Amino acid sequence: QVWQIRLDLHLLNHDGNIIDAASIAGIVALCHFRRPDVSVQGEEVTVYTPEERDPVPLSIHHMPICVSFAFFQQGTYLLVDPSEREESVMDGLLVIAMNKHREICTIQSSGGIMLVKDQVLRCSKITAVKVAEITELIQKALENDQKVRKEGGKFGFAESIPNQKITAFKMESAAVDTNNVEEQAEEIITKADPPSEVFAKPILHTPGTAQIGEGMENSWGDLEESEKEEAVEEEGESEVTAFECEKIETEDTSTMRETKDEPIVLSDSEEEEVVILEPQELPKKTR
Amino acid sequence: MPGVVVLSLPPPPRAVHAGSRSPPRGRPGNMAAPELLSDEGYRADGRRPAELRKVRARMGVFAQADGSAYIEQGNTKALAVVYGPHEMRGSRSKALPDRALVNCQYSMATFSTGERRRRPHGDRQAGELALHLKQTFEAAILTRLYPRSQIDIYVQILQADGGNYCACVNAATLAVMDAGIPMRDYVCACSAGLAEDTPLADLSSPEEAAGGPRLVLALLPASGQIALLQLSARLHQERLEAALEAAGQACRALHAVLDRVVRDRLREVTALLGD
Numbered sequence: 001q002v003w004q005i006r007l008d009l010h011l012l013n014h015d016g017n018i019i020d021a022a023s024i025a026g027i028v029a030l031c032h033f034r035r036p037d038v039s040v041q042g043e044e045v046t047v048y049t050p051e052e053r054d055p056v057p058l059s060i061h062h063m064p065i066c067v068s069f070a071f072f073q074q075g076t077y078l079l080v081d082p083s084e085r086e087e088s089v090m091d092g093l094l095v096i097a098m099n100k101h102r103e104i105c106t107i108q109s110s111g112g113i114m115l116v117k118d119q120v121l122r123c124s125k126i127t128a129v130k131v132a133e134i135t136e137l138i139q140k141a142l143e144n145d146q147k148v149r150k151e152g153g154k155f156g157f158a159e160s161i162p163n164q165k166i167t168a169f170k171m172e173s174a175a176v177d178t179n180n181v182e183e184q185a186e187e188i189i190t191k192a193d194p195p196s197e198v199f200a201k202p203i204l205h206t207p208g209t210a211q212i213g214e215g216m217e218n219s220w221g222d223l224e225e226s227e228k229e230e231a232v233e234e235e236g237e238s239e240v241t242a243f244e245c246e247k248i249e250t251e252d253t254s255t256m257r258e259t260k261d262e263p264i265v266l267s268d269s270e271e272e273e274v275v276i277l278e279p280q281e282l283p284k285k286t287r
Numbered sequence: 288m289p290g291v292v293v294l295s296l297p298p299p300p301r302a303v304h305a306g307s308r309s310p311p312r313g314r315p316g317n318m319a320a321p322e323l324l325s326d327e328g329y330r331a332d333g334r335r336p337a338e339l340r341k342v343r344a345r346m347g348v349f350a351q352a353d354g355s356a357y358i359e360q361g362n363t364k365a366l367a368v369v370y371g372p373h374e375m376r377g378s379r380s381k382a383l384p385d386r387a388l389v390n391c392q393y394s395m396a397t398f399s400t401g402e403r404r405r406r407p408h409g410d411r412q413a414g415e416l417a418l419h420l421k422q423t424f425e426a427a428i429l430t431r432l433y434p435r436s437q438i439d440i441y442v443q444i445l446q447a448d449g450g451n452y453c454a455c456v457n458a459a460t461l462a463v464m465d466a467g468i469p470m471r472d473y474v475c476a477c478s479a480g481l482a483e484d485t486p487l488a489d490l491s492s493p494e495e496a497a498g499g500p501r502l503v504l505a506l507l508p509a510s511g512q513i514a515l516l517q518l519s520a521r522l523h524q525e526r527l528e529a530a531l532e533a534a535g536q537a538c539r540a541l542h543a544v545l546d547r548v549v550r551d552r553l554r555e556v557t558a559l560l561g562d
Contacts, residue, residue, distance in 0.1 A: 062521075094516075104527060107502075107518035110419070112426040114512035117531050124524050 001045060003035060005058070016084035019095055023066040028138055031060055032145070064105040065134050067127040069094040071113045078119070080126060094120070096127040100135040202277050210277065323482035323497055331493060332361075336482070339489045339537055342544045344457075346465040346552045354466025358458040361491060362448035367458035369466040371438035386430035388437045391420040393455060395444040407443075416452055423456060423505050423514045429469045438468060449492035450478045456505050456515075457545060464549055472507040474514055475541045479504065479534035481526055486533035500526075504534035508542040511535070 007029060009022050034055035037048045070082035070090040079086055087093075092113025097105040104124060109115060148155045202210040324330060334340070340361030349355040354369035375382040382388065393416040394408035407413075424440060440462070442455040456476035463470060479502045480487045480494060487494065495501055500522035505515035522530060 098524070099521075102524045103521045104518060104524055105521050107516055109513065109516040110422060112422040112514075114426060114507070114510075114514060115516065116511060116513065117528075117535065120513065120516060120531065121528055124527055128524060 005030075005033070005035075014084060016082050016087045017068050020066050020068050020081060023064065023097065024134065024138070027060075027063045027065065028142070030058055031063070031138070031142055033058055062099040062101065062103070063135055063138065064097045064099050065131045066095050066097040066106075067130050069096070069123050069126075071111075071115070075113060075115060075119060078123070080130070094123055096124055098124070098127045098131045100132055102128050204277055323480075323487065323494060323499065324485055330487065332491060336485050336487045337533060337536065339477070339540055340491065342541065344461060344545065344548045346461050346548065347556075352466075354462045354464070354468070356458050356461030356465055358454055358461065360450055360454050360457070360489070362446055363450055363454045364445040365451070365454035365458040366443045366445060367455065367462035368441045369439065369459070369462040369468070370441075371466065372433040372436040372468065373438075375435065375437045382435040382437075385434050387428070387433035387435075389421050389425045389428060389430065389440065390437055391417045391424065391440045391442070391459075393417040393420060393442050393444075395447060395451070399444045399447045416455070419452070419515055419517075420455060420459065423474060424459065424463070426514055427460075427470050427472065427474045427507065428463065429471065432469065438463075447492070449490050449495050452503055453477050453489075453505075457541065461545060461548065465552070472509045473542050473545055474505055475508055475538040475545065476503065476505040476515070477534050477537040477541055478502065479530050479537065481522060481530055484526070484529075486526075486529050488533050488537035500530070502530045502534055504531070504538060506535060506538040508539050 007026055009025060011018060011022070034057055036050060037053040037056050039046050039048070068081060070079045070086055071077070071092045071094065072079070072090055074091065079090075082090060082093075090111070092109065092111030094113075094115065095106070095108045095110075097107075099105060104127075107120070107124075109120075145155050200212050202212045204210045322331070324336065328335065330336065332340075340363075341359075343359040344356065345358075346356045347354075348357045348366070349368060352368045352370055356367050358365050358367075372387050375388070392408060393413045395404055395413070397404045397407055420440065420442065424438075428438065430438075440459050442459055444451050444455070453476035456474055460470070460474045477488060478490045478495075480490045481500050490501060498520060500518065500520040502522070503515070503517045504513060506513055
């Protein structure tokens, strides 16, 4: 009779280099695992439940950790721990698994890259450094977990929930230096030319519909005919809404006026004051 | 015309002291586990540590295929057959617009191992080795010369006695040459192991089963570029260079043999055509 242990790895988010992450997860899970205690007397085997006797850890001889290297441009460039984007454009991948005693557990080169012996040896040196760091991290985490479980604090998922979500994509916020923002802004303002004066001359088409200005040619790029028409319509609508929301004073309305009945205000605009503007002659459309 | 070469390189510089051997590393529980290296410096089959097994190779064994080759490395026998370059069979959509697609299949005959194999191909090991072969040859063959076409390489192991993958690569190299497909260089593969600091070249099946570290290297000898590198079982980082060096030397020695085979074959073919 033997014990059978099964390790299931679930990938929650793939952002490159699954092999490394999976190897770390696997070995930590095995180190963290506790199996029921057993006593064997001759042919009799007694398996103790967790309540009777504390479960015992597995006997782990060493902790192999994988480190992946992505190669670009026929081995000119080398990236350790490639992200997903880097993986999608790489030429080939080299995976070296090592433990903290600097024993190489496996090397696998794949993807049809051509390596040279020196590159492989260099990669193995880099791996030694990385593996030492990672093994230390793992040891600390395992010790912390053991300590916290004894003391009765939060461990496992509960430990990580308040600070960060496990399944969320966490990116560090970039620091922006705002010390000189005011000075820079002042500089820009003093250097810039004053803006040209704009006179708003609304043209009243019908009661409730007016046009301010002629609009400018769309500077986003070449639009097809249909898109141009849509753009015209949209610009017309935006002008109308702009008009309804703002109170506008004009200079020329007093000089020109047409004989018309007082327009009946049917709009349900929520503006306190409704200013009715005298219509002007329609300027030539330049579109 | 077979090329028979027995390569015997000078004995290793480190003298092996008699009587100070540490216990043999065989399978646990196996009382008569063979030592990998005896006191006098001989391996279980009588070879020196850096000595390769006897290599016999023959090209053009099949008339119908575009290229074929048969290789024997010691007791390992491998057969490789190449068809191509030809138009894409099957799905035309998989054709690459600027280069040829290399399609490999690795299979082991049912009679190749001690116990009869149930599945010649289609199991995971065969799929993995086929993928490695494909990657190796896609890098070595000048695929840019044949856009939108396909090159098929079928390799079969007739007798497995250690170094299966290596024999396959060597046989496939010869077969590709026999088919007249241009390659960057020969692809020579060899395995290497370690026995108490002494690197061993070209492991046989009992040496592989002993559980020591095993390094498989596929090399392009002229430029020294590594097409494939695989290591299983633990090896200390300090020993990596020695093992790589041993495998590299073995590959270069193998390259000499394969080159001889190709030239002999060329002479044979031109003689036939000339008459």
